[in-house]
Amino acid sequence: MISVLLLLSMAAIFLFYRLGNNWEFALKLRSVKVIAILIVAASVAYSSVAFQTLTNNRILTPSIMGFESLYLLIQTLIVYMYGDETYKVLSSIDNFLVSVIGMIGFGLLLYFMIYKKGKDNIYLLLLVGIILGTLFSSLSSFMQLLIDPNDFFIVQGKMFASFNKINTDLLWPSSIILVVILFFGFRMTKYLDVMALGREQAINLGLNYNGLVKLFLVMIAILVSISTALVGPITFLGLLVTNLTYELFKTHKHSIIIAACCIVSAVALLAGQFIMERILNLSTPLSAIINMVGGLYFIYLLLKVRKL
Numbered sequence: 001m002i003s004v005l006l007l008l009s010m011a012a013i014f015l016f017y018r019l020g021n022n023w024e025f026a027l028k029l030r031s032v033k034v035i036a037i038l039i040v041a042a043s044v045a046y047s048s049v050a051f052q053t054l055t056n057n058r059i060l061t062p063s064i065m066g067f068e069s070l071y072l073l074i075q076t077l078i079v080y081m082y083g084d085e086t087y088k089v090l091s092s093i094d095n096f097l098v099s100v101i102g103m104i105g106f107g108l109l110l111y112f113m114i115y116k117k118g119k120d121n122i123y124l125l126l127l128v129g130i131i132l133g134t135l136f137s138s139l140s141s142f143m144q145l146l147i148d149p150n151d152f153f154i155v156q157g158k159m160f161a162s163f164n165k166i167n168t169d170l171l172w173p174s175s176i177i178l179v180v181i182l183f184f185g186f187r188m189t190k191y192l193d194v195m196a197l198g199r200e201q202a203i204n205l206g207l208n209y210n211g212l213v214k215l216f217l218v219m220i221a222i223l224v225s226i227s228t229a230l231v232g233p234i235t236f237l238g239l240l241v242t243n244l245t246y247e248l249f250k251t252h253k254h255s256i257i258i259a260a261c262c263i264v265s266a267v268a269l270l271a272g273q274f275i276m277e278r279i280l281n282l283s284t285p286l287s288a289i290i291n292m293v294g295g296l297y298f299i300y301l302l303l304k305v306r307k308l
Helices: 002-016 023-055 067-089 092-115 122-146 149-159 168-187 189-195 199-204 209-231 237-248 254-278 286-307
Strands: none
Touching (some): 067 092, 067 149, 092 209, 189 199, 237 254, 254 286
C-alpha cells in the first residue's frame, strides 16, 4: 500500500510541478512521458523477474543476455539497407513488428541451444548470451561505419534511451500489447513459483517445463521489444530494480514480486526523469546514469557472489 501511494505521489509531482502558464501543453507532454514510463517499468519488471527465474540467477537480465544488442542490430540493418528512405519503406508499426519477430526468434534460439540440450546450463546460457550480444554489437558498429553520415543520425537516435523523444505512434499499440501480456502473465505467476524450485522439481510436480520456458521467452522478447522500441535500450535498469525489490520484499511469490518490481521500477524512472529535467537541466541522459549505477552494482553483485 505504501509503495502504491509513493508511486501516485511521484507521478503527481512529476505531472503538476511548475506547470506554468501554458499548463495544457505541459500537462499533455508530461502525461505522455508518464504513460511511457509506466509501460517501460512494467515491461522491464516482468521480463527481468521472469528471466531471472528461468535462469535461476538474480544477476542475469534480458538486456545483459543480448536482447537489446539485437534490437540495435535490427535497427542498424534496416537503415543500412534503406538509408534515408527508411521511414518511407517501414512505418513505426512495421519497424516494431520486425523487432518483435527478431527478438522472439532470438529467444527461441536460446531455448533450443540451452534448454533442449540439458539441465541447468546456466554457464552455457551466460556464455552464449554474452557472445551473441557482443557479436550483435560488433556487427552494428561495423555497419554504422559503412552507413552514410547523414543516415547514421537515424541509428544514433535509437542507441540511447530517452523519455524526451518517445515514439508516440507506438504508445497505444504498446499499451494494448502490454495489458494483454500482463493479463496472461500474472495468471501464470503460479508456474514461476514452481519453476523457481528448479527443473527437476518442476517436472516432478507435473509442469510442462520446456513448453513453459518457450512461452515465457516469447513473452520476455515481446516485453523487451516494447520498452526498447519506445525509449531505447536501458541495459542495467532490470538488474537494479529486481534486486532492489528482492531486498525490500522478502517473499517468494512471483505475483507479489513482479507487482512490487513494477512499482519500484516506475518510481525509480519517475524520480530519475524528474531529477534529470529539474535539477540537471537535461545535461545528462537518464540512461547514462542508470547504466553507470547499474554497471557498478553489477560488479558488486559479482564480487558478492564470489565471496559466498
